[in-house]
Amino acid sequence: MELTGTEIIIEGLKQEKVKAIFGIPGAAILPFYDTLGKVGQLPFKNILTRHEQGAVHAADGYARATGEVGVCVVTSGPGATNLVTGLANAYLDSVPLVAFTGQVPTDMVGNDAFQEVDIIGITLPITKNNYVARKTENLASIIKEAFYIARSGRPGPVLVDLPKDVQLDRCSFKYPEKVNRKGYQPSYRGNIRQIKIAATKIREAKKPVIIAGGGIISANASGELKKVALKTNIPVVTTFMGIGSFPVNHPLSLGMLGMYGNYVANQVVSEADLIIALGTRFDDRITRNLKHFCPYAEIIHIDIDPAEIGKNVLVKVPLVGDVKIILQQLINYLEEKDNESWLAEITSIKERYLKYTAQKEDPRQEKLKPKYIIDCLNDFFKGEAIVVTDVGQHQMWTANHFQFIHPRSFISSGGLGTMGFGLPAAIGAKIGCPEKAVICISGDGSLQMNIQELATAIYNRLPIIVILMNNGYLGMVRQLQELFCEGRYISTSLSGNPDFVKVTEGYGGVGFRVEKKEDFYPILKRAFQMNRFVLLDCHIPEDEKNFPMVQPGSSLNNMIGVDQL
Amino acid sequence: MKHTIAILVEDQPGVMSRVAGLFTRRGFNIDSIAVGPSEAPGISRMTIIVNGDHKVLEQVTKQLNKLIDVICVRDIPVENILERELVLVKVHTESLSVRAEIIQLVEIFKAKVVYVERNTLTIEMSGDEEKVSGFLKLLAPFGVKEVVRTGRIAIARSNK
Numbered sequence: 001m002e003l004t005g006t007e008i009i010i011e012g013l014k015q016e017k018v019k020a021i022f023g024i025p026g027a028a029i030l031p032f033y034d035t036l037g038k039v040g041q042l043p044f045k046n047i048l049t050r051h052e053q054g055a056v057h058a059a060d061g062y063a064r065a066t067g068e069v070g071v072c073v074v075t076s077g078p079g080a081t082n083l084v085t086g087l088a089n090a091y092l093d094s095v096p097l098v099a100f101t102g103q104v105p106t107d108m109v110g111n112d113a114f115q116e117v118d119i120i121g122i123t124l125p126i127t128k129n130n131y132v133a134r135k136t137e138n139l140a141s142i143i144k145e146a147f148y149i150a151r152s153g154r155p156g157p158v159l160v161d162l163p164k165d166v167q168l169d170r171c172s173f174k175y176p177e178k179v180n181r182k183g184y185q186p187s188y189r190g191n192i193r194q195i196k197i198a199a200t201k202i203r204e205a206k207k208p209v210i211i212a213g214g215g216i217i218s219a220n221a222s223g224e225l226k227k228v229a230l231k232t233n234i235p236v237v238t239t240f241m242g243i244g245s246f247p248v249n250h251p252l253s254l255g256m257l258g259m260y261g262n263y264v265a266n267q268v269v270s271e272a273d274l275i276i277a278l279g280t281r282f283d284d285r286i287t288r289n290l291k292h293f294c295p296y297a298e299i300i301h302i303d304i305d306p307a308e309i310g311k312n313v314l315v316k317v318p319l320v321g322d323v324k325i326i327l328q329q330l331i332n333y334l335e336e337k338d339n340e341s342w343l344a345e346i347t348s349i350k351e352r353y354l355k356y357t358a359q360k361e362d363p364r365q366e367k368l369k370p371k372y373i374i375d376c377l378n379d380f381f382k383g384e385a386i387v388v389t390d391v392g393q394h395q396m397w398t399a400n401h402f403q404f405i406h407p408r409s410f411i412s413s414g415g416l417g418t419m420g421f422g423l424p425a426a427i428g429a430k431i432g433c434p435e436k437a438v439i440c441i442s443g444d445g446s447l448q449m450n451i452q453e454l455a456t457a458i459y460n461r462l463p464i465i466v467i468l469m470n471n472g473y474l475g476m477v478r479q480l481q482e483l484f485c486e487g488r489y490i491s492t493s494l495s496g497n498p499d500f501v502k503v504t505e506g507y508g509g510v511g512f513r514v515e516k517k518e519d520f521y522p523i524l525k526r527a528f529q530m531n532r533f534v535l536l537d538c539h540i541p542e543d544e545k546n547f548p549m550v551q552p553g554s555s556l557n558n559m560i561g562v563d564q565l
Numbered sequence: 566m567k568h569t570i571a572i573l574v575e576d577q578p579g580v581m582s583r584v585a586g587l588f589t590r591r592g593f594n595i596d597s598i599a600v601g602p603s604e605a606p607g608i609s610r611m612t613i614i615v616n617g618d619h620k621v622l623e624q625v626t627k628q629l630n631k632l633i634d635v636i637c638v639r640d641i642p643v644e645n646i647l648e649r650e651l652v653l654v655k656v657h658t659e660s661l662s663v664r665a666e667i668i669q670l671v672e673i674f675k676a677k678v679v680y681v682e683r684n685t686l687t688i689e690m691s692g693d694e695e696k697v698s699g700f701l702k703l704l705a706p707f708g709v710k711e712v713v714r715t716g717r718i719a720i721a722r723s724n725k
């Protein structure tokens with residue numbers, strides 16, 4: 001059977017069980033969209049976003065929410081360059097994506113033709129791999145390989161560049177069954193000798209802590225993590241990317257580690273004598289000053305990417321492989337343990353901290369504050385929602401206070417910290433998981449970085465609730481200016497903000513302005529019952545901070561914004 | 566500390582920029598890089614000389630291994646290395662006596678004069694790092710007009 005290049009792509013997408021694609025057409029990708037136009041019943045949802053950055057973030061949100069590969073399709077030149085931030089975002093957070101870009105016909109490549117850019121060169125350092133399809137005959141195997149590489153091993157984004165003539169030419173089609181690349185053989189099972197050494201270390205440790213990273217979520221290993229932690233009574237802290245991998249309401253949970261992390265988590269990791277690091281890359285936001293990072297601990301590091309082991313910290317027991325499989329192997333060698341005195345020590349730190357925060361809270365204060373907003377969300381959703389955030393203070397308040405109990409329920413830009421990620425990623429998450437409640441917690445700065453996607457969300461009737469924490473500032477930067485620049489607030493005021501309720505209404509959605517504390521909960525309830533796109537424009541004070549925090553250069557247990565307890 | 570890394574790569578378009586780009590991006594220092602076909606069809610061999618401590622070497626090796634087009638990466642230890650570099654040098658020869666002096670050096674170093682003009686000699690020589698730089702140093706006072714070096718290639722003496 002002879003197919004055109006674009007028919008081959010669509011067949012490939014079917015074979016890979018793609019359920020949604022996100023994108024914007026243009027001349028160089030016209031053949032693909034035209035073929036979509038000819039297919040009567042599309043085998044997947046085709047979502048038109050309003051900006052290519054929206055498309056790639058939506059594909060990213062889709063992938064994080066579902067665990068499947070996200071797909072976006074855009075045109076050459078500016079369409080392709082608009083993907084750059086989104087690809088870097090997915091690369092740093094190890095999210096499986098396949099991005100298709102149109103390209104000028106092969107005989108024009110290299111001539112600076114209209115809308116020609118070297119997208120392969122541009123995306124080389126921000127993709128796991130990328131391909132130019134030079135011949136229609138190569139398409140099937142490239143697509144097969146692209147999806148395989150995106151989702152296997154340490155996941156990541158892959159880009160496929162599609163010259164126009166390659167889309168139009170015909171050739172016979174056979175979808176390959178297997179990928180065989182000599183240079184790509186990820187290993188999944190852990191070395192048994194190392195596993196036994198790890199088990200001994202765990203048995204002998206007096207003050208062990210588990211650091212659960214994003215790898216637990218991408219490997220779907222939350223169940224295994226829970227079994228290991230419960231069998232050995234080892235407390236669990238998560239990294240930012242690991243949020244949701246272990247339920248925060250569990251007694252062994254100590255919350256998030258790092259720069260804006262939980263006080264208790266940071267203290268406990270600094271005291272530990274053994275760190276069991278699962279699917280984490282010891283990013284500087286979690287280690288802060290490396291010299292003082294867990295000074296008393298030996299480290300067992302389990303990760304699928306050998307290059308992460310020993311990159312930032314010295315590792316005693318390296319274990320390369322799929323963290324899910326390795327934990328399954330490991331648990332057989334673990335003995336039950338109660339860690340009584342260690343847990344008692346932790347409980348006392350916890351209690352001291354709880355008492356301290358309770359003291360600081362003033363029940364009579366009447367302003368609408370971020371912590372109160374999140375408390376209401378906890379009351380209302382009880383953790384049963386997918387929470388997508390943007391980047392800023394609102395993101396860290398969410399990370400610290402929302403009661404995350406399920407993996408894939410927290411979707412946020414970690415490694416790149418991309419403002420503008422939230423709304424499009426929420427669109428992708430809702431399309432991937434229509435049966436789940438999706439909340440987008442955003443800031444007035446971030447929302448405006450992809451505000452055009454209101455059209456995509458509202459036109460597609462996606463019942464997403466946007467909680468806009470409107471402080472009139474690029475709040476997180478303002479906080480740094482307050483603390484470290486003697487209060488010189490340069491370029492952080494967002495005077496000139498639009499009326500976000502009117503903007504939402506202009507796109508056909510519903511918006512509520514919330515200024516009073518007592519109004520928030522009832523409006524939230526109403527918004528949820530409406531079962532349509534609603535934005536709550538919540539006006540919060542501009543001087544609320546992300547506290548406690550660890551200054552750059554400081555050690556984890558040396559936090560500011562909290563008294564020494 | 567210099568390390569010699571031998572890597573096998575699939576002959577895909579862009580593989581050179583992938584490898585070279587990785588070094589820039591990760592802040593590793595390359596001294597030289599040389600590529601050519603290997604014994605197997607469709608597979609090229611690169612020799613890369615990289616500068617750095619043990620930790621750098623480990624990261625370089627691991628990061629190279631992550632590239633899909635890279636099939637294998639090997640650090641050739643100094644005690645087991647056989648390395649060569651080819652250079653072409655054009656030197657100025659203002660007088661017959663200078664010319665004679667240079668030709669003498671050529672003989673001592675087992676190099677070869679490959680092209681002669683009235684005022685210049687073009688010399689080909691190959692050898693390991695030490696020999697090549699020694700030769701170039703001795704030629705320098707005569708007025709070297711142009712030097713072209715291939716970059717080092719290396720092979721392990723024995724496959725232990």
Ligand SMILES: Cc1ncc(C[n+]2csc(CCOP(=O)(O)OP(=O)(O)O)c2C)c(N)n1
Nearest residue numbers: 392393394417419443444445446474475476
């Ligand atoms: C694309 C991009 N540009 C700039 C930054 C730097 N930055 C980090 S947080 C922040 C402020 C975010 O403001 P807002 O969305 O209003 O959130 P808030 O901190 O006020 O909650 C800025 C500018 C960034 N992370 N991403």
Ligand SMILES: [Mg+2]
Nearest residue numbers: 443444473475
């Ligand atoms: Mg703000």
